[in-house]
Structure formats: structure tokens, C-alpha cells
Amino acid sequence: MISGSVRQGSVNAAVIATAAASMPEGVTAVTYEGIGELPHFNPDLDHDPLPESVTELRRLIDEASALLISTPEYAGAMPGALKNLLEWTVGGVETTQKPTGWINPSAILNRSAGTYASLRIVLEYTDCRIVEEACVDVPVPRALLAEDGLVTPGPERDAIAAAVAALVAAS
Numbered sequence: 001m002i003s004g005s006v007r008q009g010s011v012n013a014a015v016i017a018t019a020a021a022s023m024p025e026g027v028t029a030v031t032y033e034g035i036g037e038l039p040h041f042n043p044d045l046d047h048d049p050l051p052e053s054v055t056e057l058r059r060l061i062d063e064a065s066a067l068l069i070s071t072p073e074y075a076g077a078m079p080g081a082l083k084n085l086l087e088w089t090v091g092g093v094e095t096t097q098k099p100t101g102w103i104n105p106s107a108i109l110n111r112s113a114g115t116y117a118s119l120r121i122v123l124e125y126t127d128c129r130i131v132e133e134a135c136v137d138v139p140v141p142r143a144l145l146a147e148d149g150l151v152t153p154g155p156e157r158d159a160i161a162a163a164v165a166a167l168v169a170a171s
Helices: 011-021 052-063 080-087 113-125 155-170
Strands: 067-070 099-104 129-137
Touching: 011 067, 011 155, 067 155, 080 113, 099 113, 099 155, 113 129, 129 155
Parallel strands: 067 099, 099 129
Antiparallel strands: none
8 A cells, every 4th residue: 555645644644544444354454654765766776786665665566465556636746756656666577467546535626637647657557457446536635534544434434445345356
């Protein structure tokens, strides 16, 4: 699970934490939290020995049964930190046919349409298998974040759990 935000206490991090808490019994969620520590992608560095943070990213993706992403929109597109993370996976085998979904928590209708359209393009380049039922818009205003860092119980949390269930079923 990946939050495309580097912001502490972001809505996207809460969505990912809520998704992790929604995993069915017997399924373990692993949340990648090193997005801010990755070096800028540079093809000259994309060989052994890889930077340690890149090795860890690729190992976690390789070991995952599926990927779930939630990302903010910045200036009409996905944030650079997420794009950088994904660039480190282009050409690798870790994402090949990996079931992948996303949850768009933007509370402003159509605000993140460009972000998720570009995310789809990049994920297709990385050869992820996009699970349409796990790609959902679930508007989550900041007011719905509880003190525990999760989305409060209600229809939004139910929709997150449904996306998780669809992704797990496709894995």
C-alpha cells in the first residue's frame, strides 16, 4: 500500500491506513513509508548496487500480492514523489501483472481526474494489472479523519473496504 503524499497526517495516508485495517482475516497489509527517502530517479543509478531505499521498495513490491495507491493531486497531476517512486519500477519485473488499484479521496468532484488518468498511464507502463473494481473515488473530507488516523466509520469507510475486497479477490 502506497500513499502518494509525503505530508504528515494526510487524507491519503488515512485512506491507506483505513484500507490496511480493512484487510480480510489472513491477509496482511504492508504500507510503504519511504517515499520521501527515495533518490530522484536516474537511469545511471538503476544498476547493482542500487540505492538501499530503491532495493527496499522493489523488494516490498515484489513480495506484495497486490498494490493499492492513494495520492493527492498537485497542480493538476500526481505529485512528483509518487511519480519518482513509480519511475523506479519502470522496466522491472516487480510490478509485472501485479493486481493494482487506487482510491481517490478528493473531496472536490473531478479535482483529481488528471492525477488518476496519469497514474493509470504510468501503471500501464510498469505492466501492472489494473483491477477496475478496486479503482474508486471515495470523497474523504478532512473532517472524517479520526484521532486514530483512520477514516471514521460510515459509507466512506465501507467503500474503502469494498475496494480492498475487490483487490484481494483479484490477487
